[in-house]
Amino acid sequence: MNAIEFLEQTFNSCERQLGHHGKRNIRVLKEAFEQIEESRLSDRYGTGAVIEDFQAKMAALLGKEAAVFFPSGTMAQQIALRIWCDEKSLKKVAYHPLSHLEIHEQDGLKELHGIQTVLLADRDRVIELEDVKGMTENVACILLELPQREIGGQLPSFETLVGISDYCREKGIGLHLDGARLLEVLPYYGKTAAEVCALFDSVYLSFYKGIGGIAGAILAGDSEFLSKSKIWKRRYGGDLISLYPYILSADYYYELRAPKMGQYYEDAKELAASFNACHGVSTLPVVPVSNMFHVHIDLPKEKAASILAEVQRATGIGFTSYLKEIDESTCAFEMSVGDQYADLPKEDLRRAFRLLDDGMKA
Incomplete structure (x- = not known):
């Protein structure tokens, strides 16, 4: 067994982990x-009431006229950008080089x-703002991701x-908001979801990341925009006969964890220190x-994996199951703080x- 495999094995055997809300099992x-x-x-x-009531609840949270529940954020965002392109009669959009649409969706938007x-x-x-003003090409829509996951969850200022x-x-x-982790950034900005979303014409929110539900996403905006999204949802095969397992779990974990986002933020700062x-x-x-945030280690991937695996084996606390190579002498992994961190005894940490x-x- 190599060091990377040992790292994953020790992480999976840990009953306690630094990040997230716990193992994604039948529980x-x-x-x-x-x-x-x-x-x-x-x-x-x-x-039906189960989906319509939840959509109305999310529209109110985000300060928008309407909202539609989608089985995935990938579907919701591709559809949102297609609608913007159709409305502007221009098939061109702008976003960050490390946007989810650019690096994780097999060029779905383009293909x-x-x-x-x-x-x-x-x-x-x-x-x-200077990047936006400096564009030399006309675009139908700009997508902003808050926070920017692939660079450690960094954020622009609210003034920006x-x-x-x-x-x-x-x-x-x-202006479209990739707000997969929108609720997680509200403590930093000191704003409500509606106050942030008021700056955007359409908004996407995920229910399985910080909220920890099974799957699913909300797309919110004005009523005309969302009526068009329902047509595209049917075209994409996203109009399943029923989505209530996802909706009920999304609602349950939203109510459970939305009030804790401030605590997760404070815990993240403590853990990063x-x-x-x-x-x-x-x-x-x-x-x-x-x-x-991202954790960077100034060692080659294999050596760092050996050290982390030994820590996990000795303490029963899972740090990570993987490492991403940055270069020959540096590697990194992502950390997202949820319910588990607060339950870990300080002396064990x-x-x-x-x-x-x-x-x-050593």
Whole structure:
């Protein structure tokens, strides 16, 4: 067994983990459905109280006229950008070089819709107002991801968001929010979801990331926009006969965890400080701006895996199951703080980080 395999094995055997809300097993389903009455009716092809009530609830949360539940965020966002392109009669959109649509969706936007993309900003920083103003090509829509996951969950300032929003409205450019982790950034901004979303014309929110549901997403905007999205949802095969298992779990975990986002944020800052206190370890950002950040280790991937696996084996606390190679001498992994961190005894945490520090020094 090599070091990478040993790292994954030790992580999977740990009963306690630093990040997330716990293992995604059948418990997630059982807990969500435990209190639901057996007589509760399902939705049917996008209609029925269970889906319509939840969509209205999310529209109110996000401060939009309407909302539609989708089985996946990939589907919701591709459809949103297609609608913007149709409305502007221009098949071109702009987003960050490390946007989910650019690197994780097999070019779905381009292959399914023939939409061209303009990449804004450098790969290692967020989009700024100057990047938007400096575009030399006309686009139908700009997508902003908050936080920017692939660079450690970094965020632009709220003033930057206001400036980009004002500019897009002045120029007639649609502004779409990839808010997969929107709730997680609200403590940093000190704003409500509706206050952030007021800057955007359309909004996507995920229910399985920080919220920890099974799957599913909301697309929100004005009523006309969402009516068009329902047509595309049917075309995509997303109008399943019923989506209520996803909706009921999304609602349950939203109510459970939305009030905890401030605590996750504070815990993330505390956890990042513990990593930064270790020799040869640093976080990006140094001080997190949401509940997520990246951990960078100044060692080759195999050596770092050996050290982390030994820490996990000795303490029973899972740090990570994987490492991503940055270059020959550096690797990294992502950390997202959820329910589990607060339940870990502080002395056990201190011991785990002492072992990590000792391993790195050795």
